[in-house]
Amino acid sequence: MPSIDATSKTPAARREGSPWTGLGAVFLKEFADHVSGVRMRVLEWLVLLFGLAAVYSAIQDLRSVAAQDPFLFLRLFTLARDPLPSFVGLLGFLIPLVSIGLGFDAVNSEFNRRTLSRVLAQPIYRDALLFGKFFASLATLSVSLVALWLLIVGLGLLLLGVPPSGEEVARGLVFLAASIAYGGVWLAAAILFSVLFRSAATAALCALGLWLLLSVLWPMLAQFIPQAVLPSDTMILFGVPSVEQLQMQLTLARLSPNTLYAEAVQAMLNPTTRSLGLVFPQQMVGAVRGTPLPFGQSLLLVWPQVAGLIASAIVLFVITYVSFQRQEVRA
Amino acid sequence: MASTPVIEARALTKRYGGTTAVDGIDLTIRRGEIFGLLGPNGAGKTTTILMLLGLTEKTAGTVSVLGFDPARQPLQVKRRVGYMPDSVGFYDNLTARENLRYTARLAGLGRDEADARIAEGLRRVSLSHVVDRKVATFSHGMRRRLGLAEIVLKQAEIAILDEPTSGLDPEATYEILNLIRDLKAHDVAVVLSSHMLDQVQRICDRVALFNSGKIALLGSVPELAHQVLGGGHTTVVEAEGADLATVLADIPSARRIIPGEGNTFRVLADRDLRSEVARRVTAAGGRLLRLNIEEPSLDAIYRRYFEDSRRAA
Numbered sequence: 001m002p003s004i005d006a007t008s009k010t011p012a013a014r015r016e017g018s019p020w021t022g023l024g025a026v027f028l029k030e031f032a033d034h035v036s037g038v039r040m041r042v043l044e045w046l047v048l049l050f051g052l053a054a055v056y057s058a059i060q061d062l063r064s065v066a067a068q069d070p071f072l073f074l075r076l077f078t079l080a081r082d083p084l085p086s087f088v089g090l091l092g093f094l095i096p097l098v099s100i101g102l103g104f105d106a107v108n109s110e111f112n113r114r115t116l117s118r119v120l121a122q123p124i125y126r127d128a129l130l131f132g133k134f135f136a137s138l139a140t141l142s143v144s145l146v147a148l149w150l151l152i153v154g155l156g157l158l159l160l161g162v163p164p165s166g167e168e169v170a171r172g173l174v175f176l177a178a179s180i181a182y183g184g185v186w187l188a189a190a191i192l193f194s195v196l197f198r199s200a201a202t203a204a205l206c207a208l209g210l211w212l213l214l215s216v217l218w219p220m221l222a223q224f225i226p227q228a229v230l231p232s233d234t235m236i237l238f239g240v241p242s243v244e245q246l247q248m249q250l251t252l253a254r255l256s257p258n259t260l261y262a263e264a265v266q267a268m269l270n271p272t273t274r275s276l277g278l279v280f281p282q283q284m285v286g287a288v289r290g291t292p293l294p295f296g297q298s299l300l301l302v303w304p305q306v307a308g309l310i311a312s313a314i315v316l317f318v319i320t321y322v323s324f325q326r327q328e329v330r331a
Numbered sequence: 332m333a334s335t336p337v338i339e340a341r342a343l344t345k346r347y348g349g350t351t352a353v354d355g356i357d358l359t360i361r362r363g364e365i366f367g368l369l370g371p372n373g374a375g376k377t378t379t380i381l382m383l384l385g386l387t388e389k390t391a392g393t394v395s396v397l398g399f400d401p402a403r404q405p406l407q408v409k410r411r412v413g414y415m416p417d418s419v420g421f422y423d424n425l426t427a428r429e430n431l432r433y434t435a436r437l438a439g440l441g442r443d444e445a446d447a448r449i450a451e452g453l454r455r456v457s458l459s460h461v462v463d464r465k466v467a468t469f470s471h472g473m474r475r476r477l478g479l480a481e482i483v484l485k486q487a488e489i490a491i492l493d494e495p496t497s498g499l500d501p502e503a504t505y506e507i508l509n510l511i512r513d514l515k516a517h518d519v520a521v522v523l524s525s526h527m528l529d530q531v532q533r534i535c536d537r538v539a540l541f542n543s544g545k546i547a548l549l550g551s552v553p554e555l556a557h558q559v560l561g562g563g564h565t566t567v568v569e570a571e572g573a574d575l576a577t578v579l580a581d582i583p584s585a586r587r588i589i590p591g592e593g594n595t596f597r598v599l600a601d602r603d604l605r606s607e608v609a610r611r612v613t614a615a616g617g618r619l620l621r622l623n624i625e626e627p628s629l630d631a632i633y634r635r636y637f638e639d640s641r642r643a644a
Contacts, residue, residue, distance in 0.1 A: 017406035025436035033424070114420030118478070121384055121414035122437035123406045329386050330377060 015125075022124030026132025027139075034102060034140040043098045044144050048151075050094060054080075054087040055152050059159045071292065073164040074171060074269045076156045087152070088265045091179060092258060093215070096186040098144070100207040102137040103190030105200040107324065112200070117329045130324050134191060134317065141183045149176050167271075167295050174299065174306075175268050181309040182261040186211070188316035195324045214256040222252035246278055257312055264305040267298055276301060335362045337489055337520045338383060343392035345378050352378040354544035355392065360522055362488075365515050367531050368524040369629070370541030376524035377417065379541075380491055383522070384414055397488060410438065413482030417493040419474055423467035427458060427477055430466055434481050445484075452480035456510055472503030479510050482519075490514050492523040496530055508534050532629040540633055548636060556627030559636050565625040566598045567591075568608050573617025582607060597625070 034040050058079035062072065069075060080086035107130070110116040120126060149172065157163065164172070189210060193203040226249045227235060232242035241249070253259045267273045271292030293301070338360040345353040353375040360366045368376045381387040383394060385401030385408055394400065399407040421430045428449060435445035453459045456476040461469070469477065475495060482490045495511065496504045511534055514521050525531045532538070532552050540548040540555075548555050568575065571594055579588050579596055584607075587599040598604055605622055612619055 014403070016404045021406060021439070022437045025433065028436075029433050113422065114416065114418055115422060117381075117386065117416040118414065118419055118421075118481075119437065120386055121409055121412075121416070122434060123410040123439065124437055125405070330381060 017123075017125070019125045019127035020131075022122065022128040023132050023135075026124070026128055027136050030133050030136030031139055034136060035143075039101060040140060040144075043101050047094050047098065047144060047148060050090045051087055051148050051152065052155075054084050054090055055155055057081040057084050058087065059156070062160065070165075071168060071171075071271055072160065072162055073153075073156055073168045074271070076152060076160075077172075077175065078269050088175075088269065092262060092265075095141075095145075095179060095183045095261075096211045096215070096258075099137070099141060099183045099186035100190045100204065100211065102140060103134075103187045104194055104204040104207050106133045106137065106191045107194045108198050108200050108203055109194075111198055120329055126325055127321075130191075130321060134187065137187050137191075138180070138184055141187065142180050145176060145179055145183070170295055171268050171271070171298070174302070175265055178261060178264045178268065178302070178306050178309065181306060181313065182257060184313035185257045185309055185316065188313045188320060192316055192320040192323070195320050195327065215258050218256045219253060219259075222249050222256075225249075225252060243278065250277060254308070257309055260305045260308050264302040264309070267301045267305075271295075271298060273298070273301070276305070336360065337362050337397055338522070339393075339395045340379075340383070341393045343379065343382060343394055344390045345375075345382060345387070346390045351544050353382070356539075356544075356546050358539065358546070358549075360489075360520055362520050363515060363518050364536040365511065365521040365523065365534055367535035367538035368522065368541060369526070369528055369531065369535075369538050369633075370547075371526055374541035375544040376541055377493055380414075380493055380522070380524060383491060384409065384412060410485075411487060412489045412491060413485050413487030415475070415478035415482060415490070415492045415495060418471075418498065419478040421466040421469075421474060421477060423465065426463050426465055427453065427469075427480075428462045430477070431481060431484055435484060438485055448484045448486070449480075452483035455483050455513065456480045470503070472499050472506065475499065475503070475507055476510065479507070479514070482514070487519060489520045489522065492521065494525055495523055496525065496527060504530060528629040528633060538629065540629075540636070542637070547640075548632070552627065552629055552632075555629075555632050559632045559639070560627060564600055564603050565627075566600065566604045566608055567595065567621060567623050567625055568598060568612070568619070569593070569595045569621035570612050570617040570619050573612060573615040575612070575617065578611050578615045578617070579608070582611065595621070 055076055058076050058081065061079050061081050062075055077087045080089060107116075110119065110129075119129065153164065153172070186207075190203070190207045193206045194200070197203040197206065226245040227241065230242070230245050230248060232245055234240050234242045235245065254263075263276045267276055272290055274287070274293060336359050338358060340356060340358040342355045342357065343353060344351065344355050356375075356379065358379075368379060370376055378387065382389045383396055383401060385405035388402060394402075396408045397411050401408045421427075422433070425433070431449045431452065432445060435449065440448065449462075450459070453462055456479050458473065458476055458480060461473070466474070466477070479490075479492075479495075490511075492511070495507050499507065508530075511521055511523065523531060523535075535552070537549070537551050538555070539546045548559070550558070568579065575594055575596055576588070576590065579585060579598055582598070582600075582604065584600050584602065585598045585604065586601070589597040589599070591597060598608065603624060605624065609619060609622060
């Protein structure tokens with residue numbers, strides 16, 4: 001565990017050599033493993049089939065409506081038709097699953113195959129192994145998301161017959177970037193569990209448990225906690241939550257990456273979204289209802305959400321890094 | 332060259348929480364020798380090895396491997412040292428060649444250089460015929476040989492082998508021991524750990540016997556035998572047709588005579604008594620059935636040492 005001491009000692013006692021030595025080798029090997037693995041194939045088909053189904057039904061709707069919508073193309077991603085949810089709704093579920101699937105056995109499988117000490121006895125630092133695994137999984141996820149994105153844009157071109165405007169493409173790209181950042185959060189969480197637990201099954205179960213907690217239970221808790229903590233007269237008299245309660249509810253909900261992602265996607269793909277928080281009538285004075293925001297303004301709107309996603313991925317990765325560096329290699 | 336130290340450890344100590352796994356050991360290992368770290372499981376052999384490689388941080392003491400500090404210059408150390416862990420693992424979904432290619436890439440070798448060295452390594456451990464087979468189909472012995480091929484591939488100056496023969500059948504053990512001798516012949520210093528004392532005593536030039544984190548005994552096997560068993564030679568005699576006990580008791584330089592099963596006796600002496608015994612038995616009209624010198628076994632040395640130290644305590 002050289003890196004931990006490296007900062008605490010005098011410069012002469014620092015470890016020598018670059019922590020990136022061997023990163024390329026680890027990255028290429030892990031990437032090749034992912035791309036050729038059966039698990040990846042299954043997950044890709046899952047994403048592909050669900051995505052296609054959602055887009056196909058959206059296109060059916062779009063054709064029948066044929067509205068004079070300036071952002072017709074973005075509707076491909078957001079339109080939902082019963083019984084299928086919209087494409088972005090599906091992605092909100094599938095990206096965490098794919099990320100967990102890619103990361104839950106990243107480190108503990110090396111332990112269980114007894115390859116870890118042999119690999120670490122090669123002239124590399126542990127940093128290279130962990131970074132290589134994280135980036136290879138992220139690259140795999142990005143490749144499949146980009147492929148899916150291109151597929152949908154291509155299908156849209158063919159079936160709608162209308163080319164997307166420059167702004168639509170820009171908004172689509174930001175949406176793609178936000179999706180990758182969201183995947184990064186879940187990937188970092190999955191790899192953290194793979195470092196903490198020697199058994200891959202335990203790690204997978206914990207990661208899935210966290211995902212269920214954040215996607216199902218947390219939205220409900222975020223609603224109930226403010227009512228319990230901040231009792232208000234409006235709630236008792238009219239059954240309407242107070243402003244403080246609503247603000248706390250929003251803050252709590254935003255602790256979950258799912259909320260951050262959903263908000264970012266909503267503001268990016270629905271250009272008419274003017275705010276992601278509470279809006280009072282007096283703030284809307286002079287606003288023309290239903291008019292879209294320019295791209296730059298939408299970008300400002302989602303900036304905190306995307307930054308929050310990237311930050312949580314980094315925080316999770318740092319925790320993973322520290323616990324991996326402190327771990328003993330002997331099985 | 333033979334006397335250049337490649338590994339030097341002074342007062343090396345490792346503590347996990349309250350327990351001391353390795354307790355202030357001193358080691359000097361020289362180029363071209365096979366050095367055995369022997370002792371029961373949990374005596375601190377693997378921890379010592381991991382500290383030599385910089386894979387675990389030492390608590391106190393100093394280590395120098397080929398002049399580098401494994402904790403501060405681990406890349407320099409790991410570039411020059413090959414390591415085969417206890418029950419070495421490979422990626423089952425890859426072939427032998429692909430596994431070694433990954434190692435070569437981690438070691439920073441170019442593609443052509445790597446392929447040449449992989450072919451050479453696999454030839455040395457006689458795995459050339461399975462180079463493109465998935466490692467999943469390999470037996471334990473083949474995996475160990477692949478681990479040794481990896482060390483050959485790195486052109487390591489020191490090979491550190493943790494329990495290289497545990498869990499192998501006699502045939503596979505024999506092959507591995509031969510390959511370890513082959514490493515020595517290529518001027519590689521070999522450090523191996525084992526709890527099978529008699530298996531490795533044949534190939535080790537010097538051994539260190541570990542006991543609960545300390546080195547109890549250190550030296551070559553004959554040296555240790557002299558030091559612990561206290562005495563030169565044990566001659567085993569079996570004969571019939573003569574009163575062997577009295578014949579043997581007449582030999583002036585015999586220090587002790589231990590009767591064994593049937594007509595077998597062990598004679599302890601400071602020198603080789605075989606010719607003397609043979610002469611006297613035939614002179615007394617006996618028929619010699621067996622006459623040989625007993626090699627001091629590491630096992631006996633070890634057990635004797637602990638009996639002695641327990642008695643002293």
